[in-house]
Amino acid sequence: xxxxxxxxxxxxxxxxxxLHEAVIKEECLSTDKTxxxxxxxxxxxxxxxxxxxxxxxxxxxxLPIKEVIEQSQLMMKSPTFLSKDLKxxxxxxxxxxxxxxGMGIICxxxxxxxxxxxxxxxxxxQQMLDKTExxxxxxxxxxxxxxxxxxxxxxxxxxxxxxxxxxxxxSAMAASTITYLAGGTPSQVEQxxxxxxxxxxxxxxxxxxxxxxSPCIKRNAIGxxxxxxAAEMALSGVTSIIPADEVIEAMMxxxxxxxxxxxxxxTGGIADTPTGRRIKKEIFGKK
Amino acid sequence: xxxxxxxxxxxxxxxxxxxSHTAGACRIGYIANILLGxxxxxxxxxxxxxxxxxxxxxxxxxxxxxxxxGFPPEDERIPDSFNIADxxxxxxxxxxxxxxxxxxxxxxxxxxxSKNEKLSxxxxxxxxxxxxxxxxxxxxxxxxxxxxxxxxxxxxxxxxVANITSAIAMHxxxxxxxxxxxxxxxxxxxxxxxxSAPISDELIETIRDIPEMINVRCLNV
Ligand code: SF4
Numbered sequence: 381x382x383x384x385x386x387x388x389x390x391x392x393x394x395x396x397x398x399l400h401e402a403v404i405k406e407e408c409l410s411t412d413k414t415x416x417x418x419x420x421x422x423x424x425x426x427x428x429x430x431x432x433x434x435x436x437x438x439x440x441x442x443l444p445i446k447e448v449i450e451q452s453q454l455m456m457k458s459p460t461f462l463s464k465d466l467k468x469x470x471x472x473x474x475x476x477x478x479x480x481x482g483m484g485i486i487c488x489x490x491x492x493x494x495x496x497x498x499x500x501x502x503x504x505x506q507q508m509l510d511k512t513e514x515x516x517x518x519x520x521x522x523x524x525x526x527x528x529x530x531x532x533x534x535x536x537x538x539x540x541x542x543x544x545x546x547x548x549x550x551s552a553m554a555a556s557t558i559t560y561l562a563g564g565t566p567s568q569v570e571q572x573x574x575x576x577x578x579x580x581x582x583x584x585x586x587x588x589x590x591x592x593x594s595p596c597i598k599r600n601a602i603g604x605x606x607x608x609x610a611a612e613m614a615l616s617g618v619t620s621i622i623p624a625d626e627v628i629e630a631m632m633x634x635x636x637x638x639x640x641x642x643x644x645x646x647t648g649g650i651a652d653t654p655t656g657r658r659i660k661k662e663i664f665g666k667k
Numbered sequence: 668x669x670x671x672x673x674x675x676x677x678x679x680x681x682x683x684x685x686x687s688h689t690a691g692a693c694r695i696g697y698i699a700n701i702l703l704g705x706x707x708x709x710x711x712x713x714x715x716x717x718x719x720x721x722x723x724x725x726x727x728x729x730x731x732x733x734x735x736x737g738f739p740p741e742d743e744r745i746p747d748s749f750n751i752a753d754x755x756x757x758x759x760x761x762x763x764x765x766x767x768x769x770x771x772x773x774x775x776x777x778x779x780x781s782k783n784e785k786l787s788x789x790x791x792x793x794x795x796x797x798x799x800x801x802x803x804x805x806x807x808x809x810x811x812x813x814x815x816x817x818x819x820x821x822x823x824x825x826x827x828v829a830n831i832t833s834a835i836a837m838h839x840x841x842x843x844x845x846x847x848x849x850x851x852x853x854x855x856x857x858x859x860x861x862x863s864a865p866i867s868d869e870l871i872e873t874i875r876d877i878p879e880m881i882n883v884r885c886l887n888v
Contacts, residue, residue: 407672407673410671411671482683483683483729483746484682485742485743487677489676491686492686493685495683527676528673531670532668532670536676590717591725592683592725
């Protein structure tokens with residue numbers, strides 16, 4: 381498994397492999413599996429993501445926090461500021477997490493709470509750029525490797541690092557994926573990671589009543605927009621002064637420094653507001 | 668390195684909304700179903716810690732029943748588990764329990780009955796959909812259910828482990844991890860053995876035939 385992004389990029393360069401081919405090679409090496417297995421396994425995850433996206437659009441979901449019911453549906457109205465595509469991508473991401481809350485089957489990326497960002501961005505970009513399934517697969521592999529690298533050098537859990545580790549990482553994975561899908565260079569892929577992660581650095585995890593609903597569902601929306609933004613910037617040649625690997629390290633340090641009431645305990649941030657506390661009482665009563 | 672595969676990050680296909688409170692709970696039930704060998708006729712489910720506090724919001728209860736029905740965490744039928752359990756004639760009840768601070772906050776005690784057997788299990792959901800089966804019938808366990816595992820209870824007499832491990836070697840399997848816990852007062856011991864490849868029925872039969880063996884179960888994942 382690659383130590384960091386530099387290692388990933390250098391290895392692909394030295395071996396004259398495209399980024400996605402480098403991912404396949406590395407995955408086979410570190411898990412002792414065949415290329416065929418890796419591609420089939422990736423297809424399984426992609427299928428689960430697509431399935432959650434399609435079902436998320438249709439299912440009637442009864443959420444325990446009544447205030448959030450049908451919020452994603454509102455994003456289907458015609459846009460005022462965003463393009464129709466971006467608005468729809470946000471709608472997709474929110475509806476996947478709503479679907480997950482209705483006990484739908486999702487593919488964590490990297491977690492259940494942040495599972496809307498990566499598929500929504502990837503499949504929307506595929507539609508916008510008219511890319512093939514094979515292109516999507518290749519991009520998926522690159523974004524997944526970015527996720528694994530961040531996980532190994534920082535964390536992917538809200539309880540360890542706050543929401544920067546969940547929605548933040550999902551957004552960085554999504555940004556790198558579509559930068560690659562759009563034909564970006566390896567260095568642009570790296571820039572998209574640095575740019576997206578920096579924007580969400582310090583994001584806390586503060587789920588109301590401890591449930592993966594609020595702020596989670598709507599926080600997936602910023603994950604989507606931030607991914608498109610970072611990819612657009614990277615593809616335009618904008619660079620981050622701080623290299624991506626250093627941003628990842630910084631994220632871990634910030635995560636460690638966050639107090640525990642801002643790390644998934646549901647006792648800080650918006651969870652600890654009068655409304656947040658009232659909702660918790662309504663759901664769990666006596667407690 | 669925490670993750671040596673990209674599928675540790677994008678490979679967990681599971682029921683929402685929470686990997687620890689829903690998918691992990693389902694998996695504990697699912698493993699209990701495999702260990703029992705069938706859908707229980709009766710299930711008494713006692714929720715501990717955070718499971719007890721938040722199970723309604725996270726649908727931990729539905730997920731546990733789904734698991735006990737034999738549904739893995741990616742099964743689409745999970746939301747309908749209560750109805751399916753009713754149709755299959757499975758009786759279940761939920762209570763809250765305080766197992767004490769030695770147990771992970773997301774723990775559950777399952778007391779199960781099939782037609783001929785009783786089985787009690789304490790399982791913990793330790794995050795990201797991963798779990799540990801901590802106790803079986805009051806004896807300490809500690810396996811995660813990620814590899815094929817043999818779980819057996821035997822009379823606490825000399826030479827048992829040697830007999831078991833040589834049976835495994837004879838069937839061409841390699842032991843990845845092994846653990847033994849003894850209850851000296853009851854004079855019994857439990858061991859679990861993780862193997863490198865799926866466990867055959869023949870191997871289970873061989874182990875079952877070892878004198879002083881009380882119970883052998885197998886988890887092929
Ligand atoms: S707020 Fe916490 S639980 Fe919700 S998505 Fe972010 S990290 Fe996950």
